[in-house]
Every structure is written in C-alpha cells, then in structure tokens.
Amino acid sequence: MVHSYQLNGYHIVLDTCSGAVHAVDEVAYDMIGRFPDTPRDEIVAGLLEKYKDRPDVTRAELESLYEDIATLQKSGSLFTPDTFGDMAGTLKERSGNVVKALCLHVAHTCNLNCSYCFASQGKYHGERALMSLETGKKAIDFLLANSGTRRNLEVDFFGGEPLMNFEVVKGIVAYARSVEKAHGKNFRFTLTTNGMLIDDEVIDFANREMSNVVLSLDGRREIHDATRVDYAGHGSYDRIVPKFQKLVAARGNKNYYMRGTFTHKNPDFTKDVLHMADLGFTELSMEPVVAAPDDPMALTPEDIEVVKKEYEKLAVEMLRREKEGRGFTFYHYMIDLKAGPCVYKRISGCGSGTEYMAVTPWGDLYPCHQFVGEKAYRLGDLTHGVTNEALREEFRACNAYARPECADCWAKLYCSGGCAANAFHASGSIRGVYKPGCELFRKRIECAIMIKVAEETDGKNRS
Numbered sequence: 001m002v003h004s005y006q007l008n009g010y011h012i013v014l015d016t017c018s019g020a021v022h023a024v025d026e027v028a029y030d031m032i033g034r035f036p037d038t039p040r041d042e043i044v045a046g047l048l049e050k051y052k053d054r055p056d057v058t059r060a061e062l063e064s065l066y067e068d069i070a071t072l073q074k075s076g077s078l079f080t081p082d083t084f085g086d087m088a089g090t091l092k093e094r095s096g097n098v099v100k101a102l103c104l105h106v107a108h109t110c111n112l113n114c115s116y117c118f119a120s121q122g123k124y125h126g127e128r129a130l131m132s133l134e135t136g137k138k139a140i141d142f143l144l145a146n147s148g149t150r151r152n153l154e155v156d157f158f159g160g161e162p163l164m165n166f167e168v169v170k171g172i173v174a175y176a177r178s179v180e181k182a183h184g185k186n187f188r189f190t191l192t193t194n195g196m197l198i199d200d201e202v203i204d205f206a207n208r209e210m211s212n213v214v215l216s217l218d219g220r221r222e223i224h225d226a227t228r229v230d231y232a233g234h235g236s237y238d239r240i241v242p243k244f245q246k247l248v249a250a251r252g253n254k255n256y257y258m259r260g261t262f263t264h265k266n267p268d269f270t271k272d273v274l275h276m277a278d279l280g281f282t283e284l285s286m287e288p289v290v291a292a293p294d295d296p297m298a299l300t301p302e303d304i305e306v307v308k309k310e311y312e313k314l315a316v317e318m319l320r321r322e323k324e325g326r327g328f329t330f331y332h333y334m335i336d337l338k339a340g341p342c343v344y345k346r347i348s349g350c351g352s353g354t355e356y357m358a359v360t361p362w363g364d365l366y367p368c369h370q371f372v373g374e375k376a377y378r379l380g381d382l383t384h385g386v387t388n389e390a391l392r393e394e395f396r397a398c399n400a401y402a403r404p405e406c407a408d409c410w411a412k413l414y415c416s417g418g419c420a421a422n423a424f425h426a427s428g429s430i431r432g433v434y435k436p437g438c439e440l441f442r443k444r445i446e447c448a449i450m451i452k453v454a455e456e457t458d459g460k461n462r463s
Contacts, residue, residue, distance in 0.1 A: 002079055003410035004033055007450045008316055010457075014449060016410045017084070020077035021337055023453045027057055028065055035069055036079055084347055084413070085401050097386070099146040100351070101154035103358040103369050104139055106131040106168055110160040111196050112236060115227045116263055116297040118290045124373035129361040130165045136172035138382040139359045144183050146385070156190045158358075158369055163197040173209050190214065192259075194228070195240030203247045212255040215244050219260050219272020219286070226265060227297070245280060256283055257331060263289040263297040267306040270314045277321070277328045285331035288440060290370070290422065304436050308443045315447035319454050333448040335414075349416035353379065353395025367395055370421030395420065398430050405433045411442045 001016040011029035013022040024032065027047065034043045044062045051057035072078035109128040110117075143153055155176065157169050169191070176187045188211040195215060206213050217240065218224040225235025248256055258281045262269035269286050276284050288307070291298040299307065314330065321327055350356060353367030360372060363382040371377040380387040400406055400417040418433060418441065426434035 001082065001408075001410050002032065002036075004029060005446055007312060007446055008319075008454065010450055010453050012446075012449060012453055013078070014410065015078050015080050016413060017080040017082050018077050019337065019413075020072075020080075021449055021453065022072070022078070023457060027051060027062075028069070031062070031065055032069060032078070035066075035073075040066055096148065097146065097354075097392075098148040098150060099143060099355060099357060100150050100152075101156070101356045102139055102143050103156040103158050103356070104131065104136060104162075104172070105159060105358060105360050105369065105372060106136065106157055106162045106172075107160040107165045108361050109164055110194070111164060111230065112161070112194050113229055113231050113233075115229075116261060116289050116291055116295070118370065124360075126373055131168055131359075131361040133168050133171040133175075135359075135361065135363045135382065136168055137175050138363060140172065140176045140179070140187075142382050142385070144179065144185065147185065151184060152186050152188060154188050154190070156192065158192050161194055161196070162191060163193050163202060166197070166202065170205060188212075192216070194236065195243050196230075196236060198240070198243040198247060203250055206247065207251050207254060210254075212257070213247065213251070214257050214259050215240075215247070217241070217244065217258050217260055217276060218262070219266070219269065220275045223266045223272055224260075227261075227263065241279065248281060257285050258283065259285040259287065259331075261287050261289050262307075263291070264299055264303055265297070267299065267303040268310060269307070270310045270317065273314060273330065274317065277326070282328040283331075284328055288437070290425070292425075299436060301436075304439055307440060311440070311443045311447050315451050319451060322455075323458075332444040333451055335445070335448040335452065337449070337452055347400050347413070347416060349399060350419075352420055353392055353398075367391075368421060370419075371424070374424075394430065403431050403433055409438070409442075411438075411445050414445050415441050 003014045003016060005012055006029075011024050011026060013024055013029065013032050014020075015022070030047060030050065031043060034046065043066065044059060047057065047062055048059060069078065105124075107130055108124055108126065109130070140155070143155070147153055155172075162169055173189060180187050189209055190212040191206055191210045192214040193216065195217075216228070218228055221235070221237045224237045228236050230236060244258070258276050260269075260272055260276070262272065266272060273284055273286050288299060289297050315333065318328065318330060318333070356368060357379060358366045358369045358372050359382065360366070365379040365381055365386060366372045366374070366377055367379065377391065378388065379391055386392055398417065398420055400412040400415070403417055406412045406417055415438075418437060420430040422434040422437050423432040424430050426432060426437075
C-alpha cells in the first residue's frame with residue numbers, strides 16, 4: 001500500500017509495508033500515483049500532455065523515470081505487498097503470559113478538580129483510596145513473578161495524584177531496588193504529577209529514581225486555569241510552573257515530558273505547545289481530550305479540522321525553531337524511519353491487557369488505566385493473578401489486523417490498530433475504532449514524516 005501526500009512544499013510517498021519514504025518532485029509524484037493500474041505508454045502520454053509547457057519533461061526523461069519506479073518496486077521499497085496479516089494472530093501468543101509493565105494507581109484521589117478528567121477526579125467512578133505499601137510490594141512481586149526472562153521492567157506511578165501518597169511511592173521504589181538484582185531485573189520508574197505537591201524532596205527523589213517524569217501543564221495560563229483548578233475553583237498555573245521549571249533544571253539529561261490536554265476550548269493548541277517551549281521546556285506532548293461526545297469539552301467535527309491544520313502549523317514552526325537553535329521535541333512527531341519499532345510492535349500494539357496492566361489501590365488488575373472502574377474489564381487481582389483468561393485472550397487478539405475498518409488504512413502499521421480504550425469508549429468494543437482519533441493520528445504521522453524529510457533534505461543541501 002502506498003500513501004502519497006503534499007505538505008510544506010514536499011511531495012512525499014510512503015510505502016506502508018516496507019516503511020520506505022520517498023521525497024520526489026512533482027512529475028515523479030504524478031507518475032507514482034498512476035503507476036500501479038495504468039499501462040506505461042498511457043502514463044507517459046498523459047504526463048507529456050500535462051507538462052507540455054515544461055521543456056524539461058521529455059519522453060526520454062519520463063521513460064527513465066518509469067524504469068526508476070519499476071526498480072524501486074522490484075527492490076521492495078515501493079508497492080510492497082502486505083505479508084504481515086497471517087502472523088498478526090500469532091505474535092502475542094509467542095510471548096506467553098509475560099508481563100513487562102504495571103501502572104500503579106497509588107492514589108485514587110486528587111488535589112485538583114479538572115473539568116475534563118476521564119478518571120472522575122481520580123476516583124475512577126468509585127471510592128477515594130490510597131494504595132498501601134503492602135499492596136505496592138505485592139505488585140512488584142507480581143511483576144517479578146510474571147516477567148519471564150525480560151530484564152527491564154516498567155512501573156508507572158499514576159493516579160489521581162500519586163504525590164498524595166508519596167511515602168508509599170518511596171517505599172515501593174525502595175522495595176523494588178532491594179530485590180531487583182537478586183532476580184536479575186532492572187526497574188525503570190515513571191511518575192506522572194500535576195505538580196501541586198512538588199517540593200525539594202520530591203525533586204531530589206524523582207531525579208534520582210525516576211527514569212521519566214510526566215508533568216501536567218495545558219499551556220497558556222488562561223487555557224490551563226480554565227480547566228485545571230483546585231476545589232475552590234482557583235487555577236493552578238502560577239503554583240506549578242515554577243516548580244516544573246526547578247525540577248527540569250535539576251534533572252539534567254534525564255527524560256521528562258510536559259504533557260498537556262487540548263479540548264473544545266483550545267483546538268488552536270499550537271499556541272499552547274509554543275508557550276510551553278517559550279517557558280524553557282523542550283520535551284513536549286499535547287493530547288486530545290478523552291471525553292464523551294456530549295461533553296462540552298469534547299472535540300467537535302469542526303474542531304477536528306482545525307486541529308489537523310494545527311498539527312501542520314506546529315510541524316512547520318518546529319522546523320523553523322530548530323534552524324534558529326530553539327528546537328524542541330513533540331512526542332507525537334517522534335518517529336525513526338531507519339530503526340523504528342519492530343514488526344511485532346507495529347502489528348501487536350501497546351500490549352494492554354497482556355504485557356501491560358493497571359493496578360488499583362485494592363490490588364485489582366485491569367488492562368490499562370483507562371479501563372479502571374469498568375467492572376467487566378477486571379482481569380483479576382494481585383493475590384490470584386489473572387483469572388479472567390477470556391478477557392486476556394480478547395486483548396491478545398486485538399491488533400492492527402483485527403479491525404475491519406483498518407484493512408485499507410495506510411497508517412495501521414504506525415498506530416498498530418489504535419488505542420483499545422478509545423475504541424471501547426467510542427464503539428463499545430475494543431475491536432472498534434475511534435474515527436476522530438484515526439483522523440488525528442494519520443495527520444500526526446504525515447507531519448512527523450514531513451519533518452524527517454525536511455531535515456534530510458536540508459542536511460543534503462548544506463553538505
């Protein structure tokens with residue numbers, strides 16, 4: 001499958017199955033668009049007519065171009081057939097029941113009252129609760145016991161607001177460090193926080209123990225404070241930004257992300273991304289809101305069109321700032337065209353419900369944090385392990401080839417079939433699709449590839 005598009009002055013041709021990207025001129029772009037289904041002589045004649053006012057477009061040049069395209073096809077970098085479908089159902093089976101990552105809900109409560117919160121202010125439509133150290137240790141033991149031969153294990157501290165249970169977070173980390181070497185494992189921790197409780201102790205601990213820190217900021221003060229408020233209705237921007245700046249400054253080269261959410265109130269989210277960059281943050285992410293269609297925060301069809309243009313605007317601005325020495329990373333544009341994800345990851349996806357699970361304060365297991373509270377999606381618990389085997393098998397079978405709507409999508413090997421939780425909340429099935437999310441994902445991939453093409457082209461022009 002081939003996907004061709006034009007963006008920022010570039011003519012880009014993506015061969016989906018091989019992953020090859022071709023930056024071509026207008027004539028080659030037109031020929032590739034006609035190549036698969038049109039006889040050679042007809043293609044040449046058609047292009048001679050279309051470009052009759054261009055003296056450089058001759059029959060000889062077009063004949064040579066046709067041969068070049070045919071060579072690319074023979075070499076497996078253009079019009080490559082899809083041979084992955086047959087293995088899609090077997091890849092996850094090969095991994096057995098190995099679990100490589102847990103999301104620990106150490107706090108089902110929060111000190112903010114964000115209006116768009118999918119987790120119902122951290123309660124996940126249930127009771128407020130804090131995870132005990134005993135439950136946290138059981139989670140570590142569960143991961144050790146179910147990780148097979150995998151050495152690197154991931155643990156995310158999530159909520160609600162995990163710093164409302166900071167002593168337990170520290171205790172869990174200390175316990176994991178005390179047992180990892182004896183089991184031949186290496187724990188990598190991530191902390192997600194709204195920043196309200198950050199102090200010097202948190203900064204020292206996070207920068208010592210956390211492989212990654214995710215910091216929640218929605219961009220401009222007026223946007224952030226319209227939604228991310230405390231229970232008195234006061235915005236949090238002025239309280240958290242200096243703390244985030246201090247943490248990041250002390251973090252050195254360790255990973256972090258400023259993660260924002262855009263909603264119906266700010267589909268022009270590029271302004272918010274650039275605001276975060278202007279604050280001195282260089283590792284940025286901005287996610288579309290997860291909300292029911294009738295929620296006033298939900299993105300409308302009109303918003304989706306605005307957002308797609310914003311993604312393009314952001315990509316162009318990133319290239320400009322990079323040239324000026326003010327570059328920054330945007331999570332959704334991180335793509336490696338030469339050594340990207342293996343076929344396993346491209347087909348099988350994130351591993352929710354199989355390799356990755358969320359743990360509630362009570363020790364219940366769910367496929368991921370977005371399923372917590374959905375009783376039908378409870379996998380089991382830390383004491384008895386996974387008891388809902390049918391559900392695990394349902395998630396194991398969920399991949400880029402499990403959804404009929406994905407069959408003809410050029411981006412399926414980049415999204416791996418998309419987010420199961422978004423599909424469930426949109427369609428009622430983890431094998432459904434969240435169509436607005438699909439639209440936005442495809443646009444993000446187009447922009448990400450364009451940036452790589454521009455960087456490569458600019459590099460060649462300078463050399």
